[in-house]
Amino acid sequence: MSDALTLPAETRERAGKGASRALRREGRVPAVIYGGKEEPTPIHVEAKELVRQLGGGHFMNSIVMIDVGGKSVRTLPKDVAFDPVTDRPTHVDFLRLSKDSKIEVQIPVVFVNQEDSPGLKKGGVLNVVRHELDLICESDKIPDEIAIDVTGKEVGDSIHISEIELPKGSESAITDRDFTIATLVAPSALKKSEGAEGDADDQTGEGMEPGETAATEQGPDDDAADEQEAKSE
Numbered sequence: 001m002s003d004a005l006t007l008p009a010e011t012r013e014r015a016g017k018g019a020s021r022a023l024r025r026e027g028r029v030p031a032v033i034y035g036g037k038e039e040p041t042p043i044h045v046e047a048k049e050l051v052r053q054l055g056g057g058h059f060m061n062s063i064v065m066i067d068v069g070g071k072s073v074r075t076l077p078k079d080v081a082f083d084p085v086t087d088r089p090t091h092v093d094f095l096r097l098s099k100d101s102k103i104e105v106q107i108p109v110v111f112v113n114q115e116d117s118p119g120l121k122k123g124g125v126l127n128v129v130r131h132e133l134d135l136i137c138e139s140d141k142i143p144d145e146i147a148i149d150v151t152g153k154e155v156g157d158s159i160h161i162s163e164i165e166l167p168k169g170s171e172s173a174i175t176d177r178d179f180t181i182a183t184l185v186a187p188s189a190l191k192k193s194e195g196a197e198g199d200a201d202d203q204t205g206e207g208m209e210p211g212e213t214a215a216t217e218q219g220p221d222d223d224a225a226d227e228q229e230a231k232s233e
Contacts, residue, residue, distance in 0.1 A: 141169030
């Protein structure tokens with residue numbers, strides 16, 4: 001799993017839109033810690049540090065230890081709101097975690113051993129249906145990613161969730177169906193090429209050389225013979 005992140009914070013004394021705007025002007029981002037059978041705790045964090053951690057790529061799947069009021073609170077980021085114009089974070093929701101809690105998270109998938117897939121070697125394309133898996137994980141065992149082995153996969157094969165061995169402490173949040181994660185399909189360029197060759201055969205006729213058409217099948221000598229026969233008549 002991703003290493004736990006640490007995010008310093010301060011409690012918010014005032015709530016409301018006006019107070020939140022004032023915080024943002026000071027380079028802070030309003031946030032809240034909720035859950036864990038406790039009252040929500042309104043806080044604010046430094047915008048630059050939040051942006052830096054968001055840029056790491058694993059923020060939403062990482063445990064974030066929030067240092068506030070002299071104690072450290074174990075949390076998981078659940079939602080980040082962004083300004084539609086500047087794309088800067090404007091608010092963050094953190095879920096308070098207990099040590100033995102289970103949470104639903106979205107974990108990215110990666111495909112390994114692609115060089116050992118006969119279908120991909122032949123020019124097939126990996127069509128990814130789900131780039132992330134909805135998993136229920138123990139809060140201290142959240143994986144960074146799920147590696148899916150495509151060794152031996154041929155064009156036309158599909159990869160379903162039932163084939164994936166999930167890490168210990170994780171299970172699929174979707175249990176009512178064996179959903180597809182990816183399929184191996186023939187490349188569209190190959191299909192187009194085959195279609196173009198079929199059209200060419202229709203135009204040239206069977207047994208003709210490439211580039212030859214019915215209009216060019218009759219040679220120059222045949223044209224002269226036809227003309228001489230017409231004169232003699």
